[in-house]
Amino acid sequence: MTGDADRAAVDSAVASAFREEWGKVVATLIRTTGDWDLAEECAQDAFALALQRWPRDGIPGRPGAWLTTAARNRAIDVLRRRAVGAAKLREVAAMSYSPSGPVLDDDESGVPDDRLRLMFTCCHPALSLEARVALTLRTLAGLTTAEIARAFLSSEPTMAKRLVRAKQKIQNAGIPYRVPPAHLLPDRTPGVLGVLYLLFNEGYSATTGADLVRQNLCAEAVRLARVLAALMPDEAEAAGLLALMLLHDARRSARLDAAGDLVTLEDQDRSSWDQASIGEGVAVLAGALRRGRPGPYQIQAAIAACHATALAAADTDWAQIAGLYEQLARFLPTPVVALNHAVAAGMAFGPAAALPLLAALEESGQLAGYHLLPATKADMLRRLGRLPEASLAYREALELAGTDAERRFLTRRLAETSI
Amino acid sequence: MQYLLLICGDESAAAHAEEGCGGWTQEMTERGLLRSTGGLRPPAEARTVRVRRRQLLLSDGPFAETKEQIAGLCILECADLDEAVQAAARHPAASYGSIEVRPMLP
Numbered sequence: 001m002t003g004d005a006d007r008a009a010v011d012s013a014v015a016s017a018f019r020e021e022w023g024k025v026v027a028t029l030i031r032t033t034g035d036w037d038l039a040e041e042c043a044q045d046a047f048a049l050a051l052q053r054w055p056r057d058g059i060p061g062r063p064g065a066w067l068t069t070a071a072r073n074r075a076i077d078v079l080r081r082r083a084v085g086a087a088k089l090r091e092v093a094a095m096s097y098s099p100s101g102p103v104l105d106d107d108e109s110g111v112p113d114d115r116l117r118l119m120f121t122c123c124h125p126a127l128s129l130e131a132r133v134a135l136t137l138r139t140l141a142g143l144t145t146a147e148i149a150r151a152f153l154s155s156e157p158t159m160a161k162r163l164v165r166a167k168q169k170i171q172n173a174g175i176p177y178r179v180p181p182a183h184l185l186p187d188r189t190p191g192v193l194g195v196l197y198l199l200f201n202e203g204y205s206a207t208t209g210a211d212l213v214r215q216n217l218c219a220e221a222v223r224l225a226r227v228l229a230a231l232m233p234d235e236a237e238a239a240g241l242l243a244l245m246l247l248h249d250a251r252r253s254a255r256l257d258a259a260g261d262l263v264t265l266e267d268q269d270r271s272s273w274d275q276a277s278i279g280e281g282v283a284v285l286a287g288a289l290r291r292g293r294p295g296p297y298q299i300q301a302a303i304a305a306c307h308a309t310a311l312a313a314a315d316t317d318w319a320q321i322a323g324l325y326e327q328l329a330r331f332l333p334t335p336v337v338a339l340n341h342a343v344a345a346g347m348a349f350g351p352a353a354a355l356p357l358l359a360a361l362e363e364s365g366q367l368a369g370y371h372l373l374p375a376t377k378a379d380m381l382r383r384l385g386r387l388p389e390a391s392l393a394y395r396e397a398l399e400l401a402g403t404d405a406e407r408r409f410l411t412r413r414l415a416e417t418s419i
Numbered sequence: 420m421q422y423l424l425l426i427c428g429d430e431s432a433a434a435h436a437e438e439g440c441g442g443w444t445q446e447m448t449e450r451g452l453l454r455s456t457g458g459l460r461p462p463a464e465a466r467t468v469r470v471r472r473r474q475l476l477l478s479d480g481p482f483a484e485t486k487e488q489i490a491g492l493c494i495l496e497c498a499d500l501d502e503a504v505q506a507a508a509r510h511p512a513a514s515y516g517s518i519e520v521r522p523m524l525p
Contacts, residue, residue: 124500126500172522173500173522174420174422174497174498174499174500174503174522175499175500175501176498176499176500176501180501184501
C-alpha cells in the first residue's frame, strides 16, 4: 500500500465500498452489539474514517474487512463510554465467528456474511410492509432517511418515526435476528422476495420527470436481489426474482418517449435494450429453472425473457407466453394474470381464442371497473372485424381509463372502428 | 422473553370450553415454556370497575364490547416472537377462535 493515493481513486473506492459493504458492516454490527442504531452510527463513522485515512494510508486490499474493523472499534469505544457490561464488550471485541454464521465472505476475510439474517429480520411478517421496505433500504442499502422519504413521497420526520418504531418493535416484541430455521423458510422467503420486488416496482414505475431517487430504487433492488440469490443458492425463486428484475431493467430506457409517455412493448426501440442485462437475466433464469422447482418469479422471468429475446415484436413467441401465463395462474390465480393470459392467447392463436377467456373474466366480475378488460376485448373484436361491437367496448374502456395518455390512445382506436 | 397469550373466541367458542387444551398444556410444560395459565368464566359473569372523580362506577360484562372475548390466558417464556407464535399456533383454540400474542414488559 503506497501513501498519497489519488483523491479521485479514493472517493470512488469509498463510494463502491459503500454500495458493496454497507449492508455487511451494519449486519455484522447488529449481530455483535444487538443495537441497530449503534450499528448504523458506527458504520457511518467507519466510512467517514475511510475518507480520512485511505488518501494517507492507501486503499486497503480488503475494504470490507477494514470497514468492519473500524466500525467494530468505534462500537467498542461507544460501549466503553456507556459503561456496558464486560461480557458485551468482550463479545464485540472478539467479533465471534459464530459457527452458525450462514455463509463466509466471498473475499475470504473470515467475516461471516450477516446480510441474510438482516434481510429476514427486516422483512419479518410482524412488521408492517412499509416498515419492512424502509428498514431494508436504510440498513441493507444504506439510503438515508431523507432519501427513503423522498422515494416514497413522504416527509422525513414521518419516515424517521417509522424507522424508530420498527426498530423498537424488533427489540420489544423479540423479533429474532436470524435466518429462520428450515421449516419456516418456505413461509418466510416469499416475504423477503416480495419486499425486494416491491422496491423494484416502485423504481420501475417512476418516470423521467420523477425524482431520480425513485429510479435509483431499481438499482438497489437488483443489487439486493443479487446478494440474496448468492446467499441462498438453493432457492430457485431468489434467482428467478433476480432474472425478472434484470430482464425488466434492460428495457427501462426504452419504455418512455421523449415526452415521458409510456411506449408499448410492441413499439419500443429494441436496439436500445440493454443486451448485457438481458444476457445475464437469461443465464440466471436458466440456472434457476434447472433446479426443477418453478415458482411465480421464475415464470414471470421466463415471460419477460420471451419478450426480451425477440428480435422484433413480430418474432415474439406468443404460444409459449400463453402457456407460461397458464402456469403462472396456478401460482397466482389473480384476474390480472388471467387477463394477460387471454391477451397472449389472442396473439398466439388468433383473437377468437381470447374472447371466451375474456367473457369468463367479465362474468366473474373480478375486474369490474378496470379499463384494460373492455380495452382488450375491443382490440380482439377490432381485429376480427366486428367493428360495431369493438366500438361499444372502446367506449366502455374510455369511460374507465385513468390517464390522459390512455384516453388519447382509446379515442384514436374508437375513431378507427367508428368509420 | 415472556409473552402473554390471550385466548379469544366469540360465543360459539363456549361450546369448546370443556374440551381442554388437548395436550397443549402438557407439551408446553415439558418444553419448559409454560409459566402460568388460567381459564376464565364466561364474560356474562364479569363486572367492570372504573373510578372517576372518586366515584365507583360498576357495569356488567366485560370492558370491551366486542364479539371476541377473552376465554383464557397463559404466559410463555420463549426465545423470541417466532417461538411464541408457533406455540400459539399449536393451541387448539387457534383453530376455532384466535390467540393474541403480546410481548410483556421485561
